[in-house]
Amino acid sequence: MTAAQDPRPRRRAPQQLLFGFLGALVLDRGHPPIGSRVFLQLLADLGVAEAAGRATLARMTRKGLLHRVREGRTARFALTPRAERLLREATPRVRSPEPFTPPGDxxxxxxxxxxxxxxxxxxxxxxxxxxxxxxxxxxxxxxxxxxxxxxxxxxxxxxxxxxxxxxxxxxVPAASTDVPKLLHRAWDVPAIRAEHEAFIAAWASGHDGGRPLPLLTLLGADWLQLLRTDPGLPAAHLPDDWPAAASTALYRERYDALEPAAFAQLRDLLREDAGRR
CATH class of the missing domain: 3.30.70 (Alpha-Beta Plaits)
Known part of the structure; x- marks a missing residue:
């Protein structure tokens, strides 16, 4: 992927990118252990050098997020139970139609x-x-x-x-509690708005010229970052033009457009990788 195809000139850590990929296209998909070539090719398409990609795979293995197996001269990686647990914990909010709406008052x-x-x-x-x-x-x-x-x-x-x-x-807050003031004390509300606006600016165009697998990986990494940043603050205490609903609609639109082609591209890469065994 060229810099022009990358929807945002923002550095994503390789581990963030791999979590976006693993959550979107690997968890519960039934894939066998994936060869290092596939991971390294994906990261290379996203501008990550091979040495940094290999270091990321090694680091995630040491942290108990990936399980490494050898098949001849090929290293293959599978999700560990810990990584599956972390990704499944995130899945309900990742897929929620209203991830920024708190349940109740x-x-x-x-x-x-x-x-x-x-x-x-x-x-x-x-x-x-x-x-x-x-x-x-x-x-x-x-x-x-x-x-x-x-x-x-x-x-x-x-x-x-x-x-x-x-x-x-x-x-529930007492009647005398200034809830908007409390929100600003516990969270950096302007920074949350800025994260939404950056997400919308990055993904508002179609990016039709990019390859679907790297783009879906980027989308997943950016969406996870936005979910970490915005806890789902109550709309009643936010400005009327709060951008959370627009971010959610845009993510769902882009994900639905990219996922079928990204999955097909990954399937081709896995088939090609299996032929090299």
């Missing part, structure tokens, strides 16, 4: 403390909190729109025993 408040012996998990829990829609209200206190199932944040063997360190409440 309640809020979830969460307070937790991390023991010094488990400081290595702090970044992972923070990433899960952000994905679940939480913003930091003040030190140790997080808030999210809607009713969030706290158990899913601490799910997984690596978090065993940590759920008991969290206290959560479902509540």
């Amino acid at each position: 309640e809020w979830t408040l969460l307070s937790y403390s991390m023991p010094e012996s488990r400081r290595d998990l702090r970044h992972q829990i923070r990433a899960r909190l952000i994905w679940a829609g939480f913003g930091g209200l003040r030190d140790g206190l997080w808030i999210a729109p809607g009713r969030v199932d706290i158990g899913t944040i601490f799910d997984g063997p690596e978090f065993a025993g940590l759920a008991g360190l969290a206290d959560a409440f479902h509540s």
Whole structure:
């Protein structure tokens, strides 16, 4: 893909790109382990050098996201149970027709403390909190729109025993609470708007000249980034021209247009790769 075909002059990390690809076209599709050639060709089409692509595959393997197997001189990769769990956790919101609309008028408040012996998990829990829609209200206190199932944040063997360190409440704001002000305290609302506007600007044109597989990978990576940025703030406390609905409609339109051809292109690459065994 040339720079002119790339819908946005914005750097995406190779791992972000691969998560977009794996979630859209690999999870639950029944593919056998995929050869490194396929991953490297996809990343090369997206402007990622071979050395960086190989380093990304190695890093994701070390992190327990990919399982590496050898077939002769060929390295092949499959999703690990951990990666499948992470992608499945994201799937309902990725595919939701209203991913930025909170369910109901309640809020979830969460307070937790991390023991010094488990400081290595702090970044992972923070990433899960952000994905679940939480913003930091003040030190140790997080808030999210809607009713969030706290158990899913601490799910997984690596978090065993940590759920008991969290206290959560479902509540509604008191009448005297300035909710728009609270939103700006817990989230960077202008930055959320800017992320929506950048997504819309990037994908508003059709990009008919690009290859569908790299484009769908880019679309998936950008959509995941937008979902991480916008927790789904209540529309009643946002400006009338809030762009979340426009972003959602555009994503669905582009995904539906690209997915059949992208899947066919991947199938051809897998068939070609299998012939090299």
